[in-house]
Amino acid sequence: MLRNDITVAIRNAVMSELAEVGYGRLSIEAVARRAGVGKTAIYRRWSNKLEMVLEIITDVAGRKVPVPDTGSFADDLDLLMMIVSRALQHRVASQIIPDLMAEAARNPQIAETLQRVLRLHQQSVGEKLVGQAIARGELPEGTDADVAVDLILGPLYWRLAVSRQPIDGDYLEKLAAAVLGSLRGGSAKSK
Amino acid sequence: MLRNDITVAIRNAVMSELAEVGYGRLSIEAVARRAGVGKTAIYRRWSNKLEMVLEIITDVAGRKVPVPDTGSFADDLDLLMMIVSRALQHRVASQIIPDLMAEAARNPQIAETLQRVLRLHQQSVGEKLVGQAIARGELPEGTDADVAVDLILGPLYWRLAVSRQPIDGDYLEKLAAAVLGSLRGGSAKSK
DNA sequence: ATGCGGCGGAACGCAACCGTTACGTCGTAG
């Protein structure tokens, strides 16, 4: 019944609007205006701003991220960092993600949704990667996957989404090398 | 002329309101309500929501952070991480900082203010610290301070302000050890 | 040919907030 092209237009408008003004200031009327549809079309699909945003970002972020598995941890790491950095450099993503993260700190519904989406996908990627490396003997036995994930994603996120400095050609390599060194150094052991 | 107790009440109210609803939804009327003052008292001091917030956060964040200088890079690092993690665990800070960071991505005025405050204080701390360590010969000559700062602050910020997982007793130690290893590993060389 | 249903558009009453103004109170300086 509901026309699909209209739905798509609304989804795109929501993403753009989220990027431009953030969740806090996102208004249904602005979404309708931007999508070139009537408010009725929106309320026919969702009953809330919150419900609408949650459904849409769940859908967008839920697309599976391929787990790098090149056979070598160093290469896996390079690849993962490239994928993540590419994602974080997309204009829309780099605006929406920090905004929703901040919003999650005060809205449990958003927090829970992001946790589901990010932790179950992206973060599990990191854990899987570390697991593979340990199994292959490339990382020390007791390596703490938790710490490892923070070490891998933290600097990238900080650089790209927070301090927003451009990354030049070999920055990624240097960072990957440093992360590799920190994990192999045998310091991030658990218990 | 302007009563100081009123000014203080407003400043506190702004911080609380920022933490609760974020910059996007912060309203002058809500601030006045919370501070128990009239809107006139606010407009007598600032002419804008933006101007008000900028002035207040500049003041709050501008308080100098002591640069750790224990004589040993490892101890400096431990200390710095403890200071930063403490700061990021304060409820108000952990809500306001990500919110303003996200807002900075779309408001140049906020971005510039945060850059001034954070980069000139916190970030320079990191660079100074690395500089000391290189001078003492504790880190390789060409260590890239840029990468080092990302490696130090990134994981902490990610953990505390983004993924918001609690840090147990020895997490900080493990993280510090890993960071130390990554820098000493001689990987984060410049050029 | 007819009818159903999604569509855009317009308007509704309601609420919040903007930035400004007028008013009356109160503490303090002179």
Next chain:
DNA sequence: CTACGACGTAACGGTTGCGTTCCGCCGCAT
């Protein structure tokens, strides 16, 4: 005692957005 100025309160007109309703249009299935 008087005058000044900051204060809280209340109200202003104007804007924006909510969520709802009604209208007329149009595509599509029967």
